[in-house]
Amino acid sequence: MGRARPVTKSPVVLDALIIGAGVAGLYQLHQLRQQGLSVLAVDAASDVGGTWHWNRYPGAKFDSESYIYQYLFDEKLYKDWTWSERFPAQPEIERWMHYIADRLDLRRDCLFSTTVTEARWDEARNRWTVKTDQGDVFDTQFLIGCCGMLSAPLENRFPGQQTFRGRIFHTARWPQEPIALAGKRVGVVGNGATGIQVIQTIADQVGELKVFIRTPQYTLPMKNPKYGPNEAAAYKARFDELKQNLPRTFTGFEYDFKHSWNDLTPEQRLEVLEEIHADGSLKLWLAGFAEMFFDPEVSEQISEFVRGKMRARLKDRRLIDILVPGPDDYGFGTHRVPLETNYLEVYHRPNVHAVSVKNNPIAEIVPEGIRLEDGTVHELDVIILATGFDAGSGALSRIDIHGRDGHVLREDWSRDIRTTMGMLVHGYPNFLITAAPLAPSAALCNMTTCLQQQTEWISGLIGWMGAHGKTVVEPTAEAEEDWVRHHDETANANLISRTNSWYVGSNIPGKPRRVLSYTGGVGTYRAKCDEAAAQGYRGLATR
Structure with missing residues (x-):
């Protein structure tokens, strides 16, 4: 109270x-x-x-x-x-x-x-x-x-939202009561950090999932081990170290940039990238090579490393085109970088469909669902707006x-x-x-x-x-x-x-x-x- x-x-x-x-x-x-x-x-x-x-x-x-x-x-x-x-x-x-x-x-x-x-x-x-x-x-x-x-939150993003016969939720205003999604036709608008968490979580629960994707995202796989008494004791023993170091790193995380791109050979750079990618955290973004934020060439090489990791997990050329940023899109780390758990693999499920709206944007919400600019209507029972914030x-x-x-x-x-x-x-x-x-x-x-x-x-x-x-x-x-x-x-x-x-x-x-x-x-x-x-x-x- x-x-x-x-x-x-x-x-x-x-x-x-x-x-x-x-x-x-x-x-x-x-x-x-x-x-x-x-x-x-x-x-x-x-x-x-x-x-x-x-x-x-x-x-x-x-x-x-x-x-x-x-x-x-x-x-x-x-x-x-x-x-x-x-x-x-x-x-x-x-x-x-x-x-x-x-x-x-x-x-x-x-x-x-x-x-x-x-x-x-x-x-x-x-x-x-x-x-x-x-x-x-x-x-x-x-x-x-x-x-x-x-x-x-940006809740009223599309004309006609009030006409939709189903239910619309913005992720940042999700109700406290349980929402039944089992067997429903669900559309998710947005594939940033929030959208990715939703998509990978509900894909095996819903009847059909359509993800409306405008901008492909670089993603990093998350490793999320459970903590038992030994792991908890280990991190608690670091209290003084964390209190001293966190406020003084570049991003307030425990890790910091320690490698210089030009000081390493191409083989050494790849070794570092592989190591920090395997950490299963945001380390590749926040403690990899600071040069990727300033040097377009370094940015492109690291971006291609991440793109390669993503392409290797996708089996479909169409999915790669929709989900993986291209060299002409933007560089890794210049957008918010999401962590994910088997997110890319979700799109191999028969009930999940990636709908590109990059060149065929959402025109409006209609009573039946979402209508694209070319007139295509995707019929839905639930619309989830992962459309971000001001x-x-x-x-x-x-x-x-x-x-x-x-x-x-x-x-x-x-x-x-x-x-x-x-x-x-x-x-x-x-x-x-x-x-x-x-x-x-x-x-x-x-x-x-x-x-x-x-x-x-x-x-x-x-x-x-x-x-x-x-x-x-x-x-x-x-x-x-x-x-x-x-x-x-x-x-x-x-x-x-x-x-x-x-x-x-x-x-x-x-x-x-x-x-x-x-x-x-x-x-x-x-x-x-x-x-x-x-x-x-x-x-x-x-x-």
């Missing part, structure tokens, strides 16, 4: 209001309570968990190793939870989130089933007025957005946030998505954010690593302000411009910036194009944030 709803509609006065009760929001709540502040976390969900509350679709699971996707601020909290396998599924992850909330007694300061709809900065009082869909009004000094980077900026843009001097976040970001270190925005005093654009946590990080760092930095800033008698903080225009320039110089030097994907917002018509995630590395980002803090929060105007 969370906090009871206020019985009066007069504003509830707080030191800090947190939007979201997921990985970031829960830890932020814990830290600010430790400072003795009056703080509340508000979440649209019925319980804690964030991503792991909403994403309960068939097959949802980690692709970060379980023992690194954890909080590292408390050794006993870490060691008192034991994972069952390397990459656990959503139910186990949700139980872990509940364990965290129970151990830290967080629910008493959470308000669930409540959506923040509006936040306005009161320039006369230097405070935020925040409203919800339930009629609550909060008067708070700090507004902290812990909304997540993939939490604004990443990074979407969750905050869906809230009506008004800063000072007429600034409206939705309008500002519709012109140019800018932040200062991914944690503050010029024009919005006392507004602090995590998993937002221009920080590694917008896409390129083991999320718990980055969200711990960001919430700790925010807590440090709030504590510093209290100790120095400051009540208002806002980044200067110059500091924000410096950060945006540094971010862009770093991002534009790599191949991610040249590839169309949600990483640059190109999945949203009209969204300003910018690499959403800071690509300079998690360790470098942390060092820059720490340096600013050590210099009295350089670049931030306080009063």
Whole structure:
């Protein structure tokens, strides 16, 4: 149970209001309570968990190793939870989130089933007025957005969805009750990381499965061993090592880039690629050869290595053409790389059909199913939309946030998505954010690593302000411009910036194009944030 709803509609006065009760929001709540502040976390969900509350679709699971996707601020909290396998599924992850909330007694300061709809900065009082869909009004000094980077699902993607006679589900809004798929004609739209997890999980359950594929994906096979007492003891013994190293690697994972392409012979390169491909993790992407992000030739050679592994598992030339990226598509690692378990083999089943919509796109949803541009209608009982998100900026843009001097976040970001270190925005005093654009946590990080760092930095800033008698903080225009320039110089030097994907917002018509995630590395980002803090929060105007 969370906090009871206020019985009066007069504003509830707080030191800090947190939007979201997921990985970031829960830890932020814990830290600010430790400072003795009056703080509340508000979440649209019925319980804690964030991503792991909403994403309960068939097959949802980690692709970060379980023992690194954890909080590292408390050794006993870490060691008192034991994972069952390397990459656990959503139910186990949700139980872990509940364990965290129970151990830290967080629910008493959470308000669930409540959506923040509006936040306005009161320039006369230097405070935020925040409203919800339930009629609550909060008067708070700090507004902290812990909304997540993939939490604004693209649900209404096609004309005619409301006419469909069957049921339509977006993967990020999957119902809590069981959904009967046995024997049904099911269509899955989307074959990114989420779509792949769904497809490989339900293929042997449904009567017929049609997968509508626009963009082929590079995939890596997952190895997911079970953990017994010995394996659990082994990873728990590494707590100090992980606490020290994870925040300083390039992506917040335990592994890091250690090979230089030009220092190795072709035979040695192949040996390294084979070794890390066989690891059954994201290591080939996140700790292979950094040159593949900058050098088109290296990118192509590594991409062809992965394509070759995929082609060897497919028996059908048509399937290869639909499922395996070609040299002219994009390079390995410039899109989100999914892990999979026998995903490619699923398409050899007689009840599974890959439908290419690359040159014959989906035109509309009709009562019978999905109609393509050429008029073909695929009759279906269930449609599953694995159609992604308005990443990074979407969750905050869906809230009506008004800063000072007429600034409206939705309008500002519709012109140019800018932040200062991914944690503050010029024009919005006392507004602090995590998993937002221009920080590694917008896409390129083991999320718990980055969200711990960001919430700790925010807590440090709030504590510093209290100790120095400051009540208002806002980044200067110059500091924000410096950060945006540094971010862009770093991002534009790599191949991610040249590839169309949600990483640059190109999945949203009209969204300003910018690499959403800071690509300079998690360790470098942390060092820059720490340096600013050590210099009295350089670049931030306080009063």
